[in-house]
Amino acid sequence: MPVAKIHVLEGRYDKARLDKVSKAIQDALMSTLGVPPDDFFQLIHILPRSQFRHTPSFLGLKYSNDLILLEVTFISGRPKEKRLALLKAFNDGVVAAAGISADDLMITLYEVPGENISFGQGLAQRGHISNEAAQR
Numbered sequence: 001m002p003v004a005k006i007h008v009l010e011g012r013y014d015k016a017r018l019d020k021v022s023k024a025i026q027d028a029l030m031s032t033l034g035v036p037p038d039d040f041f042q043l044i045h046i047l048p049r050s051q052f053r054h055t056p057s058f059l060g061l062k063y064s065n066d067l068i069l070l071e072v073t074f075i076s077g078r079p080k081e082k083r084l085a086l087l088k089a090f091n092d093g094v095v096a097a098a099g100i101s102a103d104d105l106m107i108t109l110y111e112v113p114g115e116n117i118s119f120g121q122g123l124a125q126r127g128h129i130s131n132e133a134a135q136r
Contacts, residue, residue, distance in 0.1 A: 001117060001126060002029050003041040007069040009052045017098055018044055021068065024093035032089045033074070033082065061103040068094065069106050075129050076111035083109055 004025050006018075013021070022042055029035040054063055070090060087107055095102050115127035 001039060001041070001119070002033070002035060002072050002074040003043070004029075005043045005045065005071040005073075007045045007047060007052065007071075009065050009067070010046050010048045012065055013046070013098070020097035021094055024097035025070065025072075025090060028086060028089035028093045029072075032086045033078065062101070063106075064101060064104055066098070066100045067104045067106065068098070068100070069108075070094070071108045071110065073110040073112060075114045075117065075126055077114075077129055078111075 006021060006025070008018070022044070025042065026035075026037075026040055029039075030037060054067060054069075056063055072086075072090075086109070090107055091102060091105050094100070094105050113127075114129040117126060119125050
């Protein structure tokens, strides 16, 4: 059920480049977390300069106008090693797909309990997942 939010600066990413970024993100989710292909939810935000502001550098990293802010929300319960592998898979895939610097992908992962998500009809279809992970 991962939901990916991709934020980019207006004028830096055309449709073809965004399609490659989108595919790289979904491929990383499928290969690292075993997400099925039809579990595909992405929002792409193309923001004008006035709404996409960031520092030129942080923690020794240098950011260009190609910076992508990626936020991914998914159901909690995966081990730390899987989450770290996902960060690496996102960076490797998106950097190659978009032709950007490895510094130009900032990723935030959000984990929420399955009972906090409804895929429709107001039901928590995956409510049991967080509970099962907590019992392991």
